[in-house]
Amino acid sequence: MIEVRGLAKAYGSVQALRGVDLSVTAGELCVILGPSGAGKSTLLRCINRLVEPGAGEIRVGGFGAPKDRRQLRDLRASVGMIFQDHNLVPRMSVLKNVLTGRLAHLGTASSVLQWFPDRDIAIAMRALERVGLADRARDRSDRLSGGQQQRVGIARALAQEPQAILADEPVASLDPKTARVVLDDLRRAAHDLGIAVLCNLHQVDYGIEFADRIVGIEGGRVVFEGSPGQLDEAALARVYPGLDVSRAFATGTAGRATATLGSGPA
Amino acid sequence: MTRFRFLLGAPWTLKRVLAWSAGAVAGLGVLVWSARGVGLSLTELLRGMPWVFDLVSRMMPPNWEVLERLVRPVVETVQIAIWGTLLAVVMALPLCFVSARNLSPNLVVFHAMRQVLNALRGINEIIFALIFVAAVGLGPFAGVLALAIHGAGMLGKFFAEAIEEIDAGPVEALRSTGANAAQVVVFGVLPQVIPAWIASTLYRFEVNLRAATILGMIGAGGIGFELVSSMKLFQYQDTATCVLVILAMVMTADFVSSRLRARILAP
Numbered sequence: 001m002i003e004v005r006g007l008a009k010a011y012g013s014v015q016a017l018r019g020v021d022l023s024v025t026a027g028e029l030c031v032i033l034g035p036s037g038a039g040k041s042t043l044l045r046c047i048n049r050l051v052e053p054g055a056g057e058i059r060v061g062g063f064g065a066p067k068d069r070r071q072l073r074d075l076r077a078s079v080g081m082i083f084q085d086h087n088l089v090p091r092m093s094v095l096k097n098v099l100t101g102r103l104a105h106l107g108t109a110s111s112v113l114q115w116f117p118d119r120d121i122a123i124a125m126r127a128l129e130r131v132g133l134a135d136r137a138r139d140r141s142d143r144l145s146g147g148q149q150q151r152v153g154i155a156r157a158l159a160q161e162p163q164a165i166l167a168d169e170p171v172a173s174l175d176p177k178t179a180r181v182v183l184d185d186l187r188r189a190a191h192d193l194g195i196a197v198l199c200n201l202h203q204v205d206y207g208i209e210f211a212d213r214i215v216g217i218e219g220g221r222v223v224f225e226g227s228p229g230q231l232d233e234a235a236l237a238r239v240y241p242g243l244d245v246s247r248a249f250a251t252g253t254a255g256r257a258t259a260t261l262g263s264g265p266a
Numbered sequence: 267m268t269r270f271r272f273l274l275g276a277p278w279t280l281k282r283v284l285a286w287s288a289g290a291v292a293g294l295g296v297l298v299w300s301a302r303g304v305g306l307s308l309t310e311l312l313r314g315m316p317w318v319f320d321l322v323s324r325m326m327p328p329n330w331e332v333l334e335r336l337v338r339p340v341v342e343t344v345q346i347a348i349w350g351t352l353l354a355v356v357m358a359l360p361l362c363f364v365s366a367r368n369l370s371p372n373l374v375v376f377h378a379m380r381q382v383l384n385a386l387r388g389i390n391e392i393i394f395a396l397i398f399v400a401a402v403g404l405g406p407f408a409g410v411l412a413l414a415i416h417g418a419g420m421l422g423k424f425f426a427e428a429i430e431e432i433d434a435g436p437v438e439a440l441r442s443t444g445a446n447a448a449q450v451v452v453f454g455v456l457p458q459v460i461p462a463w464i465a466s467t468l469y470r471f472e473v474n475l476r477a478a479t480i481l482g483m484i485g486a487g488g489i490g491f492e493l494v495s496s497m498k499l500f501q502y503q504d505t506a507t508c509v510l511v512i513l514a515m516v517m518t519a520d521f522v523s524s525r526l527r528a529r530i531l532a533p
Contacts, residue, residue, distance in 0.1 A: 048442055069446075077444030087435035092457045100453050104444030112452045142533075153439075160443055 001026045001196035002047060002164050007056035008220075009042055016042040018220040019056070022198075024164070024213075029190040029197045031211035033204060033231075033239055039220040040200040044166040047198070048079040061163040077104030080157025080195075082167040082186075086149040088141040094152050095137040098124040101159030120159075127158035131185050147178030154185050158193070165189060167199040171206065179203075183210045204236065325506035332504045336492060336511050343488035343515070346406050347475040350413025354474075355467055357418035362425030363451065369429055383426075386419025391477050395486040406487025413474045413481075421470055428462035429455060465527040472516075472523050479512045489515075 002024040009017040016039045024030040032040050045051035047058055049072060058065070060079055066072040080101070088097045102120040103111055110116075128134045131151040136144060141152060150170060157165050167186060171179035183199075187210050190197040201207050207214050208228040216224030216231075216239035223238040224231065233245040276282070300306075363369050365383055370376035395412035402408050432455060440454035482490025489512060496504035 050438060050442055073444040073446060075444070076442055079442070081439065081442040083435060083439060085435055087433075087439035089436040089440075089454060089457050090433075091461070092453070096453075100440055100445065100449075101443050103440070103446075103449045103453065108446060108448050112448055156439070156443070 003059040005057040007053055009054040016220055020222055024196040024198050026196050027190055027194040028212045029187050030213045031207040032200045032215050032217055033207050034217035035240055038217045040217055041168055044168050048076050073104055078163045080160045080162040080165040082153050082157055082170045084169040084172045086153040088149050088152055090142040092141055094139050094141050097141045097152055098127055098155045098159045101156040124159045127155040131155045147174050150182050164196040169200050324502040328506035329503035332507050339489040339492050342406055343478045346409045346478040346488050349410045350474045351471045353414035354417030354421050358421035358425050361422040365426040366429035383419045383422040391416040395481050395484055399485055404485040409481040409486035417470055424466040425463055428459040432458040461530050464530050468523045468527050472520050475519050476516055
């Protein structure tokens with residue numbers, strides 16, 4: 001579903017990505033691990049072209065490199081994105097925030113005048129039901145808790161009825177319990193709806209717990225790719241150079257995560 | 267026993283001492299120079315005081331009989347302020363988007379529009395009023411146009427600054443859904459700026475109301491005309507009533523407007 005070949009991107013003299021190959025199939029939750037500044041965020045933003053890729057090839061579903069604005073918007077419409085700080089529009093209702101996921105399919109004049117077809121409202125409500133927040137549809141988005149706002153962000157992505165979802169550190173500012181709920185929402189989006197989900201994470205143990213596949217990125221290159229069980233200490237040392245691997249799991253699930261590590265081909 | 271220590275922002279080096287001394291000398295020089303230029307003089311002020319008291323005593327007591335005659339000019343002043351503000355908003359809206367650094371299509375357009383706004387803002391509304399009195403004739407409409415043009419420059423800048431202060435996150439999120447430029451502005455930008463825009467507009471109305479009270483002095487409508495003609499006819503007791511009425515009107519508007527602004531800007 002998502003196919004990335006030889007992707008490179010430089011910001012001035014800083015080389016963020018140096019030839020990344022990656023593929024995510026439909027219905028798969030693929031987690032990207034890597035230190036800050038490894039190029040994870042740039043990689044996601046190249047896929048929906050919020051950042052213009054330098055070199056290489058990216059295909060998402062039927063879309064290659066867009067030739068004009070129309071094709072660019074069609075590409076973005078079929079790729080949902082979830083952000084670290086949810087990026088909901090404040091002072092706007094939860095439902096309308098989710099409806100913004102439908103904008104690419106709506107006429108400019110009617111949507112700008114706040115007229116929405118019943119069909120699209122129904123899609124938005126279904127997306128809200130999926131994340132368990134249908135009863136908050138009429139509330140102002142900034143009245144919700146951080147975790148709820150992030151789940152509205154997921155609903156907005158789901159309302160796009162996307163082929164792929166990109167999640168950029170979706171749980172970085174959430175407590176462990178809420179983080180699990182959000183990651184579970186993402187996994188169900190992949191498994192139940194057949195969406196290709198590509199998710200950047202900082203927490204190794206969440207990756208091991210939720211991912212179908214893990215890709216490790218360091219210095220703009222893929223340094224590990226495999227199942228969570230294959231992420232052994234040697235692999236971790238490649239993804240996080242200089243890390244004391246024995247103390248890598250610090251978010252309270254150390255026992256279970258280490259057990260997972262032990263069962264791998266270490 | 268608590269001990270206190272005097273802490274400066276940064277350590278005093280010779281260079282800093284010299285720079286500060288030079289600044290202080292230059293500042294003092296400017297003050298003396300301008301005092302000479304404007305003939306700043308305490309003796310002149312003291313010598314003039316009796317005349318001030320004389321004028322004030324002639325204003326007392328205010329002549330309340332003219333109140334009835336002032337109703338129409340007061341209403342007209344408010345009407346000038348309303349339409350001056352509304353037309354300023356209408357002109358500022360299209361200007362503000364291209365004058366905001368984060369939305370402007372390119373830097374040339376951005377800088378050009380900023381200069382247009384600066385020019386509109388830089389010219390006082392009284393000067394505009396003189397021009398419009400010549401163009402459309404004496405009366406309140408000239409005042410409305412003057413407030414609208416000057417206010418468009420002011421509000422355009424305020425509106426654009428509100429746009430520049432928004433959180434870029436929701437805008438990026440909107441773009442990532444495939445929304446087009448108009449949709450990004452309406453759903454990503456407007457909800458974030460509208461409270462600030464309304465507050466600026468209310469504040470502009472307050473300023474316009476104060477400005478509208480003096481437009482009459484140059485024949486552009488409003489209560490200023492009554493004020494000036496009463497002075498020219500040496501009817502100082504009528505003048506006093508005009509001043510008090512203006513004061514009451516402006517204070518009422520400021521009170522209502524600041525309460526409304528506080529409510530709108532509350533999160």
